[in-house]
Amino acid sequence: SDVEPSIGNRARAILVDNEGDEEKPQEKDGLGDVKCNSFANNCNQVLKVFMYDLPSEFHFGLLGWKPQGAGVWPDLRAKVPAYPGGLNLQHSIEYWLTMDLLASEIPGIPRGGSAVRVQNSSEADVIFVPFFSSLSYNRYSKVNPHQKKSKNKSLQEKLVNFVTSQKEWKRSGGRDHIILAHHPNSMLNAR
Numbered sequence: 001s002d003v004e005p006s007i008g009n010r011a012r013a014i015l016v017d018n019e020g021d022e023e024k025p026q027e028k029d030g031l032g033d034v035k036c037n038s039f040a041n042n043c044n045q046v047l048k049v050f051m052y053d054l055p056s057e058f059h060f061g062l063l064g065w066k067p068q069g070a071g072v073w074p075d076l077r078a079k080v081p082a083y084p085g086g087l088n089l090q091h092s093i094e095y096w097l098t099m100d101l102l103a104s105e106i107p108g109i110p111r112g113g114s115a116v117r118v119q120n121s122s123e124a125d126v127i128f129v130p131f132f133s134s135l136s137y138n139r140y141s142k143v144n145p146h147q148k149k150s151k152n153k154s155l156q157e158k159l160v161n162f163v164t165s166q167k168e169w170k171r172s173g174g175r176d177h178i179i180l181a182h183h184p185n186s187m188l189n190a191r
Contacts, residue, residue: 046113046114047114047116047125047126048115048116048118048123049101049115049116049118049124049125049128050121050124050168051098051101051127051128052127052128052130053072054129054159054162055072057155058130058158058159059094059095059130060074060081060132062132062135062139063082063084063132064081065081073102074102076102076106080099084135087138088134091134091138091182092182093134093180093182094130094131094132094133094134094135094180095135097130100112101128102117104116121167125176126176127168127169127172127176127178128178129163129177129178129179131155131179133156133181133186134180134181136152136155136186137152137186140152157190159190
C-alpha cells in the first residue's frame with residue numbers, strides 16, 4: 001500500500017542512505033516509518049528547506065564575519081568563512097547545514113543534494129533556524145564583568161522572540177522547525 005509520509009517521515013525517508021545500485025522495496029521499521037532507497041517511489045525527492053534570513057549575529061557573525069551591504073549571508077563563490085578548529089569542530093553541524101543550504105542555491109557547486117533551500121516557506125518540508133548555538137555556547141556563555149548576562153543567553157532570548165513572532169512558527173506552532181543544539185549545553189536557556 002502507498003504511504004503518505006508526514007513531514008517527519010518524509011524527511012527521515014529522504015535522508016536514509018541505503019548502499020547498492022539495485023532497487024529495493026520499501027520496508028517499515030518497528031516504529032511504522034517508511035524506509036526506502038533513493039530509487040523507491042517519492043524517496044528520490046530532495047528535502048525542501050526554508051531557512052530564515054536571521055541577522056549575522058546568530059550565525060557567521062559569531063565567527064567574526066561582517067555582512068556586505070544589506071545581505072546577511074556570505075558569498076560562497078568569493079570566500080567561505082572558516083569554522084574554528086579544536087573542540088568546536090565536534091559541534092559544527094549548524095555551520096555545515098547552513099553552508100550546504102546556501103550552496104544549494106549556487107549552480108555548479110558540487111554537493112550531496114539531499115536538501116535544497118527554498119525561498120517560499122509554503123513550499124518547504126521543514127523550516128531551518130540557522131543559529132550556531134554550539135559555537136555561541138562555546139565562545140559566549142561566560143558573563144563578562146561589564147555584562148548582566150552572557151552574549152549566549154541574550155542571543156537565545158532574541159532568537160526565541162524572533163522565531164515565535166514569525167508567520168511560519170505561528171502556522172505550525174514550531175512543529176516543522178529545526179533548531180540544532182548539538183552541544184549538550186547549547187540552547188539551554190531557550191529550551
